[in-house]
Amino acid sequence: RKEVEQDPGPFNVPEGATVAFNCTYSNSASQSFFWYRQDCRKEPKLLMSVYSSGNEDGRFTAQLNRASQYISLLIRDSKLSDSATYLCVVSLSGGYNKLIFGAGTRLAVHP
Amino acid sequence: DGGITQSPKYLFRKEGQNVTLSCEQNLNHDAMYWYRQDPGQGLRLIYYSQIVNDFQKGDIAEGYSVSREKKESFPLTVTSAQKNPTAFYLCASAGPISTDTQYFGPGTRLTVL
Numbered sequence: 001r002k003e004v005e006q007d008p009g010p011f012n013v014p015e016g017a018t019v020a021f022n023c024t025y026s027n028s029a030s031q032s033f034f035w036y037r038q039d040c041r042k043e044p045k046l047l048m049s050v051y052s053s054g055n056e057d058g059r060f061t062a063q064l065n066r067a068s069q070y071i072s073l074l075i076r077d078s079k080l081s082d083s084a085t086y087l088c089v090v091s092l093s094g095g096y097n098k099l100i101f102g103a104g105t106r107l108a109v110h111p
Numbered sequence: 112d113g114g115i116t117q118s119p120k121y122l123f124r125k126e127g128q129n130v131t132l133s134c135e136q137n138l139n140h141d142a143m144y145w146y147r148q149d150p151g152q153g154l155r156l157i158y159y160s161q162i163v164n165d166f167q168k169g170d171i172a173e174g175y176s177v178s179r180e181k182k183e184s185f186p187l188t189v190t191s192a193q194k195n196p197t198a199f200y201l202c203a204s205a206g207p208i209s210t211d212t213q214y215f216g217p218g219t220r221l222t223v224l
Contacts, residue, residue, distance in 0.1 A: 004153065032211045043201055043215035044154070087153070091211040099213060101146075101153035 001026055004102035006088050012108045017078045021105045023071040023088030030100075032091035033064055035073050037084045038104065044087055047073075078109045114138065115216035117202050122221045124189075124196070132187045132219045134202030142205045143185035144213060145169070145177065147198040154201060160185055189221065197223045 006023050013019050025033075033050035048055065050062040050071055061074040071088055088102040115136040124130045134143065142161050146154040146169075156169030160179040174193025179185055185204075189196045199220050203213040 002153075008151070034212070041199075041220075043218050045215070046212060049212070098156065099154075099211070101155075103151060103153045 002102075003027060003100045004088055004090050006102040006105045008103060008105060010106040010108050012110060013078055015078055015080060015109055015111055017109075018074065018076050019078055019107060020075075021073045021086055021088075021107075023073075023102055025069050025071070025088075025090045025100070027090070027092060027100075028069065030069075030090045030092055033062075033071050034089040034091070034099075035060075035062055035071075036087040036089055036101075038087055039084050044101075047086070075107075078107075080109050080111065083107055083109045115202060115204055115214060117200075117216035117219050119219060120217065122219055124221065124223050126223055127191045129188055129190050130221065132189065132200055132202075132221070134185045134187065134216055135183055136185075136202075136204045136216075137183060138204055138214070139182075140204035140206045140214075141182070143179070144203040144205070145175070145185070145187045146201045146203065147171065148201060148218075149198050157187065196221055 004025050035047040036044040037047045038044040050064045054063045059076045063072045085104040085106045087104045090100045092098045118133045144159045145157040148154050155171050157175050158177040160166035166179050176188045201218045202216040205213045
């Protein structure tokens with residue numbers, strides 16, 4: 001079983017749609033959680049951190065369920081510019097902050 | 112203008128050659144990391160360094176070597192012992208305040224001919 005699992009997609013949605021991505025992680029010792037965005041042939045960029053209470057940044061909402069070891073990302077009112085791969089990332093406790101990356105979910109927003 | 116730079120952006124290498132990828136940061140970060148990314152896979156950790164003159168193997172260190180002589184620089188050498196070196200290589204740094212948030216350089220795409 002992969003440490004961080006995501007549906008690879010692609011999710012093809014029209015502009016204005018609401019889309020949700022899910023992610024599960026296997027290590028219950030995971031401490032911190034993130035969503036990164038990666039455009040084609042570019043580096044990953046931090047989209048947002050994910051907190052147990054849930055957090056929102058404009059059209060983006062992230063949720064964490066520690067009991068189920070599940071993370072979600074909701075994008076409302078999708079824009080063409082949201083087209084990218086979204087990486088679910090988990091940080092493990094230990095001597096240093098090791099990040100475990102999911103393989104990513106690809107989103108394609110069309111007119 | 113603070114950030115992480117990697118060079119070159121594209122690199123072609125013949126089989127049997129060693130090649131060194133550059134990574135420089137001016138963010139005053141203590142920790143630096145090297146990852147490789149293959150199509151359809153998550154990033155995998157090659158090496159990391161938490162402080163100057165110290166570095167540790169990641170999950171896939173075989174066939175790679177690093178050095179950390181300066182805080183700003185963390186070069187990665189892909190040796191001829193690496194069996195499948197064609198990949199997208201990403202360097203990242205973190206700290207000192209938010210040590211589990213990593214920031215990435217633009218990457219180097221290595222192709223072995």
